[in-house]
Amino acid sequence: MRRPFIAANWKMNKTIPETKGFVNEFILAVKDVASTDIVIAPPFTSLSTASELIRGTGIKLAAQDVFYEEKGAFTGEISPVMLLDSGCSYVIIGHSERRQYFGESDEIINKKIKASRKNALGVIFCIGESLEQREAGKTFDVLKQEIENGLRDVVMENIVIAYEPIWAIGTGRTASPEQAQEAHAYIRSRLRVLYGNKSEEICIIYGGSATPENIDSLMACPDVDGALVGGASLKPESFTRIVRFRKAEGK
Numbered sequence: 001m002r003r004p005f006i007a008a009n010w011k012m013n014k015t016i017p018e019t020k021g022f023v024n025e026f027i028l029a030v031k032d033v034a035s036t037d038i039v040i041a042p043p044f045t046s047l048s049t050a051s052e053l054i055r056g057t058g059i060k061l062a063a064q065d066v067f068y069e070e071k072g073a074f075t076g077e078i079s080p081v082m083l084l085d086s087g088c089s090y091v092i093i094g095h096s097e098r099r100q101y102f103g104e105s106d107e108i109i110n111k112k113i114k115a116s117r118k119n120a121l122g123v124i125f126c127i128g129e130s131l132e133q134r135e136a137g138k139t140f141d142v143l144k145q146e147i148e149n150g151l152r153d154v155v156m157e158n159i160v161i162a163y164e165p166i167w168a169i170g171t172g173r174t175a176s177p178e179q180a181q182e183a184h185a186y187i188r189s190r191l192r193v194l195y196g197n198k199s200e201e202i203c204i205i206y207g208g209s210a211t212p213e214n215i216d217s218l219m220a221c222p223d224v225d226g227a228l229v230g231g232a233s234l235k236p237e238s239f240t241r242i243v244r245f246r247k248a249e250g251k
């Protein structure tokens, strides 16, 4: 049985005081939620503050990126050990904004995943096609390539896959439940080729304009195990409603 996994990606938003305000309110709002893994990914500057505040709650902390070296002359970079040190249990790797604006290749992403797992840091690994690729009928090819390259020589443990169609991120244009289910089922079929029956235990979460209004129908899909939420995670009340999605019969 896969536990629902809902993560907030704040991107480059929130100062330390804003982080405090959000976390203090959010902790109270979700304190009785026991059956869902809840993760928040603030910017690096707020990690330690958030870590102190969530101590003793079930909420976990993620960073939005990591570098693959352990230490040394890499100005501006942050290692997996430093993230553990700041209280993180997870790191987001391969987000399309990092691929697009910072030139992250599948090879770099694979190194980041390996370095994180070597240090026992959980990984939220993002994949997804652009609108152009979808319209050209290449969605499955892109997903296959990103999975195979990103997970090359990676032992499958404590890794969550986030399917994030680029055309749905920050656009208000969500994938329909049918589109999400189709992509998630395909991703699981590729994971089955790589990892056999273990693929049934892997959480595959959806990201791309998830909101309080569409979360219930997305979560009703058999292969949608959670969500990675950008814009709608910035306000405690809307992220709380997403965390408190309504379960469909039989799921």
Ligand code: PEP
Pocket: 009, 164, 168, 169, 170, 171, 172, 207, 208, 209, 210, 228, 229, 230, 231, 232
């Ligand atoms: C994201 O950036 O991971 C994301 C899903 O953003 P949004 O929810 O704003 O589309």
